[in-house]
Amino acid sequence: MRVLAALSGGVDSAVAAARAVEAGHEVVGIHMALSRNRAEHRSGSRGCCSIEDASDARRAADILGIPYYVWDLSEQFDDLVVKDFLEEYSAGRTPNPCVRCNEHVKFSVLADRGRALGFDAVATGHYARLEHDGAGPRLFRSAEPDKDQSYVLAVAGREGLSRALFPLGDVAAKADVRAEAEARGLPVAAKPDSYDICFVADGDTAGFLRERLGERPGEIVDTDGAVLGEHTGAYAYTVGQRKGLGLNRPAPDGRPRYVLDVDTRAARVVVGPAELLSTRRIDATDVVWLAEDHPAEVPTEAAVQIRAHGAAHPAVVTRTAGDDGETLAVELREPIRGVAAGQSAVVYLGDRVLGQATISGRG
Incomplete structure (x- = not known):
């Protein structure tokens, strides 16, 4: 098959591409440039899609002996993932941007471009297993339960998954991937994994929301409507949250309070005891x-x-x-x-x- 290997610059995608090459596929490496900040740098294990990641992806492709290209998908990523993230929080909901990225970018925009160019599938470093039969693709948890990513892949749907390859699905431990990368001479073998939200590189989600959405002050109330405190934006709270409420007095019974409801239209955050969650x-x-x-x-x-x-x-x-x-x-x-x-x-x-x-x- 002709396969696009999505090279993020990390160890997982590099080993996935290597396995696709070893399986006999005609492989081309693609790095998706998702950030509009061309000067963005990675900070340890926070953030991704930085200039360092693009360089690491290129080196991996060179070692594997496959063609390598950078595709600028930053406009699509901003429109389909970042804006959705802001709109969801603004409406008082709790989105998962990795789900939206898989739905709209990796297994839609990237896969559609690849198909237009004659490619049969997209290979990624996700930890999940796929089986293909006459009834279509079947998605399963990874053999590595601690790294399983089937949760964020289900949204790709039958069509998206029918054009996907997950070469790491049978890996029993992440340490095995790093060992394999080292054995193959891939320089990303010891590179830290990225985590948190890739476009919030400093990990401060509340600060990111405040910068993009502005201050929208309102009240923090209990279930009876009594005002307990104030906030600068209800969008910064999520159901089940306990820390960071900024309340200066405990509940009458001394028990901790949790966020029960977020009403961004009324700029109101409702808090109460854990059992109401x-x-x-x-x-x-x-x-x-x-x-x-x-x-x-x-x-x-x-x-x-x-x-x-x-x-x-x-x-x-x-x-x-x-x-x-x-x-x-x-x-x-x-x-x-x-x-x-x-x-x-x-x-x-x-x-x-x-x-x-x-x-x-x-x-």
Whole structure:
């Protein structure tokens, strides 16, 4: 196959590209320039897509003996990922930008460009397993549970995943990838992993939001509406948050307070005791369903994960078709905390991903 290898400049994508070459594919390395700041530098393990990353990607391609190009996708990334991130927080929701990047950039813009140029697939360094059969792609958790990224890949959908290769899906430990990179002579073998949000390189998400959205002062109240304090932007709070509330007095019973609700229209943040965070039902929209062998309207015993590296919780999941598209109803076997609108709810049956949707409400 003709394969585009997405080279981020990190060790995972470099080894994934090396494995694609070793498998006999015709491989071309592509570094996606996603930042509009051409002078941006990486700071340790924070940030990505910097000039250092582009240089590291080029060196990896040279060692692998494959052609290498930089594609400027910064405009698309800003329009489809960064602006969505700001709009979601501005509306009081909690988005996952990695999900949106996979949905709109890596397995849409990049894959579409590749297909237009005659490429068959995009290879990335994601930790997840894919199986292809006559019924289409099946997505599974990685063999390396601590690095599993199936949660952020489900949104790519059947079409996106049908054009994807995840050469690291069978890796048992991240240390094995670094050892393989060193054995192949790849200079990124010891490079730190990037983490946090790639376009918030200093890790200060609240500061990034404040700079982009401006101050929108309002009140912090309890469940009875009593004013407990003030804030400079409700968008900087998320359901389940405990730290950084800025309240100068404890609750009457001495217990900690948590964010229960964020109303950005009223510029109001509601706080209260932890037990009010408990959720037994999740409603979700914008359903991306991968498992055609699990039809709509049929309740399915499964597990649902609401954070990229969180636990999967046993639940009964029902997908329903409506005039405005499909919705997902999740009845949890045990209550969980910290469910926020905007998060992705990914449905698993064992290690297999059945689908995902965006949380719209909880009960």
